[in-house]
Amino acid sequence: MTIKEAILKSLEERKMLSTHWDILKHIQQNNYYDFKEAKTPESTISALLGDFIRRGDNRVSRIKRPENYYEYYLTVYENELDLKVDELEIAIEKISKKDKTYYERDLHLLFSTYLKSKEIYCKTILHEQSNGSEEHQKWIHPDIIGIDFLNLKTEETEKFIKTLNTLDTFKLTSYELKREIKSDSELKKCYFQAVSNSSWANYGYLVAFEINSNLLTEIERLNQSFGIGIIELKSNPYESKILFPSRYKDLDFKTIDKLCKINDTFKEFIVYVEEIIINKGRNYKRVKKEFQLDFCDNFLKNDTEITAYCKSKNIPIDSNE
Secondary structure, eight states: HHHHHHHHHHHHHHHHHBBBBHHHHHHTTTTTTOOOOOOHHHHHEEEEEEEEHHTTTTTTEEETTTSSEEEEGGGGGHHTOOOOOOBBOOOOOOOOOOOOOOOOGGGGGHHHHHHHHTOOOOEEGHHOOOOOOOOHHHTTTTTTEEEEEOOOOOHHHHHHHHHEEEEEEEEEEEEEEEEEEOSSSHHHHHHHHHHHTTTTTTTEEEEEEEOOOOHHHHHHHHHHHHEEEEOOOOOOOOGGGEEEOOOOOOOOOHHHHHHHHHHHHHHHHHHHHHHHHHHOOOHHHHHHIIIIIOOOSSOOSSSSHHEEEEEEEEOOOOOOO
């Protein structure tokens, strides 16, 4: 277990606001990490907690107390801690990456890990498995589809929402994933491919691992005109961020029907979603678990797996990781 993993485990188990001293004490009491080579372990913990924030790692958040010190917590517990949004301090730092040999589809596992952290279930759709010419399929369906279920506290509320309007229980998102966007011509081609491929979904995103910062003004203009959002994927997927949000639109069921006809994986995804929506109680939980474990894309479990995967695929890793 790395020091960062020990910090995350400590925050997960404490489930409360914690200073770096609290976290260090918890790690030492549970023997999660041996600090024998660290002369000042409290400073090490403090520095790594700050690193989570500076690098925009969305797993950890913090608040600043009037006494001029910070308390940290896992972002997933934010609602339980009843924190105000304006108390949160999140600093995102751009990380430069060097060109190395890796493939676009090598990025899928990193992106599915990012989506898992947002509690979004996703599935890769391979255009070459669709009916029809391969080139034609690239402009019909997305690289990845995701579904975000409305997670409510009680089963009664879920049933009530389903009775009123089943469309309010989930949101479908289309993702177009690219290795890099370095020129204006690349941007236009990728962006309008995302526009075409996401016409059926509630939200559409263009995702890229390497984005030329000089293109941000043009990306903003396209986002305002056409509504496709932009996500910058990081080698540590928890540090990925939405540069520009997607604009909501109603589902296009005619296009969904067409996609089901030409791609079996897309059709199976829709079938699972339907089963989850119409089922109740224990059967609902069973189908949802089966959907996540047996059908949806895999994801990386921790920082160690992420680093090892990036190295194995020659995906550039920031030197501070």
